[in-house]
Amino acid sequence: MSIKKILGTALAVASILGFAASAEAKTTVRISHTQIETHPDHIGFVAFKNFVESKAGDKYDVRIFPNSSLGANEKVLELVKMNSVQFLSVSTANIESFNKKYAVFSVPFLFTSESNFEKFITDPEVLAELGSDAQKDGFRPLGAFTAGTRNFYSKTPINTVDDLKGKKFRVQAGPTNVKMMEAFGAAATPMSFGEVYSALQQGVIDGAENNELALTDQKHGEVCKYFSYDGHQMCPDLIVASEKFLSKLSDEDRKLFEDAAKEAQKAEFEAWHKRIAEAKEQAKKMGVTFIDVDANAFREKVLPLHQQLLNENPAMKAMYDKASAFDASNNK
Known part of the structure; x- marks a missing residue:
């Protein structure tokens, strides 16, 4: 700007x-x-x-x-x-x-x-x-x-990571999100949050990724009837x-x-x-089906991306190392 x-x-x-x-x-x-x-x-x-x-x-x-x-x-x-x-x-x-x-x-x-x-x-x-x-x-x-955790929701079921292939998903702005979707085999469509509902309605995108509140507060559950818990991001x-x-x-x-x-x-x-x-119960009444997927299969697709992202963006390495160590120590 x-x-x-x-x-x-x-x-x-x-x-x-x-x-x-x-x-x-x-x-x-x-x-x-x-x-x-x-x-x-x-x-x-x-x-x-x-x-x-x-x-x-x-x-x-x-x-x-x-x-x-x-x-x-x-x-x-x-x-x-x-x-x-x-x-x-x-x-x-x-x-x-x-x-x-x-x-x-x-x-x-x-x-x-x-x-x-x-x-x-x-x-x-x-x-x-x-x-x-x-x-x-x-x-x-x-x-x-x-x-919360960011998960995929779409017009068609996402039962496995292969179900993402060839689909267009809205992501938040940022090159990391684009690379993530490419690793999943899908196409990333960055756009502002307020534009997502109409983009879903008009078929510009097949789905999006967010938490459960997007289904109810933004009414995305009126268009997308499948929400898959893969937990790919926590932002x-x-x-x-x-x-x-x-x-x-x-x-x-x-x-x-x-x-x-x-x-x-x-x-x-x-x-x-x-x-x-509350939102999950409300979304079910809207006709949304919640799917528990094998998150490890999704994780394996993108783990190689970690080193690539660190190589391209060394500015985040200190915080990455801190987060990784924190996560490991709290899993003991």
Whole structure:
């Protein structure tokens, strides 16, 4: 995106949101995410808002903008870097084009269990290491939301890895996801989340890959009646903050927002696990069949890709080694 376009977007957002403020006015803190208001990400940010305003409501007015109302994550991330938006929930797959080490979470089958994944992404040392380039990146992760495991869903059953051959699947933007689908023998079609429903309806794609909430919250289960549990990826949604915003805060207020991110993280995890169970039952009522596949057969197809990805992107090796060691030690 050109600087001219970014500035134009920022000015438009500023106009919509109303940047005018007097010296006495509260500081407006804007939070953006792409999900609907019943989604765990939103519930997490409500906890964030309540925490900040209960502790320092005289100073901050926290406003949440759900459902991509400020735009797609890639665009909003640019606004975060400019401090036009202060916080954003964004998948690591959307960040890897800004900093290649975030691509580590797109490596298929990096973790062997969802429990190991959740412990890793909430480790303060991991978040600190991810944010080590924050001054250059313009944003810093303060917490993480779980997004569960990513699995395939489609119009036709995926019982084995061979059932992916020749099919077109939507993936999140990022070269790692394209390589993964090629390794599976399928064609990758990157597109924004909001475009997936119509693409499925119109036959532009045969399926997609995500968690169970995509079936219900985005109504993808109206078109795709088969959901196969292969668990090929576990990509967190990071709570990223504008580095410009953080750098202007007092130590006390910075800790306030860091603690708010932890509260958001806690609330989102709790809501996530409850919502997934509900979504699965809801999807069954929509006519979706859930299929347990041999995940090892899927894993074997893409394990050779690990070394290729590390060779092509050495920036993620330190985090890859850390994740691999963490996963191994927690399996003992």
